Amino acid sequence: MVDLFNEYFSAEDQATLAENARATLYAFISRANDFCDAGCVRKTARYFKALFSATHDEATCPVIGLYCGGCQDNADGFIATGEPAVPCCTQDALDSISESIYELIADYSNIATSIEADLKAAVEASGVSTEEYEAMKEVATEQLGCIEETYDTLSESDCA
Numbered sequence: 281m282v283d284l285f286n287e288y289f290s291a292e293d294q295a296t297l298a299e300n301a302r303a304t305l306y307a308f309i310s311r312a313n314d315f316c317d318a319g320c321v322r323k324t325a326r327y328f329k330a331l332f333s334a335t336h337d338e339a340t341c342p343v344i345g346l347y348c349g350g351c352q353d354n355a356d357g358f359i360a361t362g363e364p365a366v367p368c369c370t371q372d373a374l375d376s377i378s379e380s381i382y383e384l385i386a387d388y389s390n391i392a393t394s395i396e397a398d399l400k401a402a403v404e405a406s407g408v409s410t411e412e413y414e415a416m417k418e419v420a421t422e423q424l425g426c427i428e429e430t431y432d433t434l435s436e437s438d439c440a
Contacts (some may be wrong), residue, residue: 289393300387304380313377320369334358347427357421365440375435407422 291299315321333359335341338368340350359366385392 288395311373315369316374318369320367323367324370326374327364327370330364331355331358347404347423347430352426352430354402356433359430359433359437362438365438371435371437371439374431378431378435381386 285294301343335351335355337350339353341354344351400410400413404410408416
């Protein structure tokens with residue numbers, strides 16, 4: 281793992297990554313404490329238990345691994361009812377996580393492209409064809425897009 285890290289990140293990039301990781305960790309701890317102090321753990325668990333129960337349905341969402349379609353429709357329908365409303369502290373936490381992910385993507389997308397090229401080569405070396413690899417990547421991209429749409433629906437819904 282260290283060799284892989286050293287391959288993709290210069291010493292300067294590694295120092296910057298460590299500094300950013302440290303700052304992110306401290307911010308996370310602070311936000312996590314606020315989240316817990318506000319009693320949000322229980323509220324969030326209750327909300328997601330209801331959301332996951334509404335999402336899973338033998339007829340329309342028998343397997344959550346393929347989220348697009350029935351699973352997404354069920355989740356989005358549950359969120360649209362607003363009953364129960366997503367806790368505001370949950371919505372704030374999700375927005376913070378999403379913001380961090382987008383910043384990470386923006387900061388390191390060039391490295392991700394290089395890693396993806398190496399991953400593709402390794403997968404193909406294991407006997408998976410380029411067509412199969414691209415098909416798997418397309419399915420994963422589609423599924424992530426549907427999850428992002430549900431996140432947007434949740435993020436834009438009224439909270440309580």
